[in-house]
Amino acid sequence: MARYTMKFGGTSVGSPEAIERVVNIVRDHLAQGHELAVVVSAMAGVTDMLLDSAAAAASGVKEPYLAINAVIGDMHLAVIDALMDAGPARDAIRRTVAELLDQHRELCEAVSILGEATPRISDALVSFGERLSSRVVTAVMAAEGLPAKQFDSNRYIITDNDFQNADPLWEETETRITAGLLPEMQAGITPVITGFIGATPDGTLTTLGRGGSDFSAAIFAACLGSDELIIWTDVDGVMTTDPRLDERARVLPYVSYQEIGELAFYGAKVLHPKTVQPIINRDIPLRVRNTFNPSEAGTLVGSRPQTSETVIKAVTGIRDVSMLTVSGPGMLGVPGIAGRTFLATAGAGANILMISQASSEQSFCFTVVDPLAQHVKAAVERELQREILHNDIDSVEVLSEIVIITVVGSGMRGTPGVAGRVFSLLGEHRINVLAIAQGSSECSISFIVAEDDLERAVGELHTLALETVENDCVNGLASPY
Ligand code: ADP
Ligand code: ASP
């Protein structure tokens, strides 16, 4: 018997057929005697719709948020009607859905009177997605005779008040989860928990950032002492690249925590970048599996690095970024320019995705997401006002319509020639590289190319990753576990 935490993503709970599959997966694991905690996302598309409803309400137009409210209602009722027989249980869950939708509409009305949707209100509004899906999934499971019980994670995941991107307060979170959920599980209950949502210590709803249900599930896995975390999604595992970018993408049977951390940070949407944080120290294995193809083993993620002979295992690309360059003839003489630039960037609320410095130290560049680029430029120019006035530094330049491409594979630093292979391949295909950085975890190299070159660059480099998978197969390189 093992204790698993399982998370089902948006597509996995996105239709009656998908939820039927979820029920079967849970039933199979319970039948094998395992203890389960289940974390669910909102039905596919619902979080986006809820954000649209917030925007519509803030701009004072009623029709769009009423229409969204109705569509979301229909989606959940369609699941209930398809998967539950008529009777008191079905009536009860239909009423619950209607009540939550009434609350959503009332909150939209309040936003339209206020005329703005603050991050705090936005979090309260998007929380309806997971609150609805978890209740509907629980009702369906219970109707099928499974011992499921719904839980709202805002009672367990206690966070700071960084709305839309909250981080857990670990001690309080662990205390609440072990006191509140462990006894239920030990009594044979299968908790079905909302992903994505937390609350500040005073009970105000927060969310953990887009795609954050993966992170929620990892938090529960860690605090419940799970033997394994299983992320059920709509692809067969972590792949050599996004299958939507290149259909040749293949599943990687094994990657390390470090490798998946780099992949997720640099754009592989399959996992939220913070997913491994809670489980890394406890060495809880993570598996990524396909709800729609459960006979496949998926990808195992664990602590042991495994270096392939040809090193490069996967390629990612991030769009919608801008590169800022700080340069000037007097840079060498003025200490602390980089430090002050990065502090000003953090002050402007932007995360730096990549930093690169020219060896002459006459300039350095860094990358942030597009919507914040001009705001960061203004903040950095304010900070460096004096140096700019003295012509020690030129103004800060912003370059848009670029992408970050990252190649990932453990053992990159210790294996000579990896960067050489990458950049000569790009050179052969006349793809111009604008900046380069090597990840601190020693398993990634990132660089910037023009947005128009994204598909070509990923395609060419992906061929190297496919060669590695092929090679590992031939060499019989199995998982290190
Ligand atoms: P979920 O709703 O289950 O959380 P997501 O849409 O968030 O699913 O993530 C799964 C998607 O991530 C896949 O459908 C795939 O298109 C995309 N993806 C991007 N990069 C990768 C990769 N390297 N491996 C697998 N999937 C990837
Ligand atoms: N429903 C949330 C989102 O779409 C969280 C998640 O699915 O992980 O971002």
Ligand code: MG
């Ligand atoms: Mg996701």
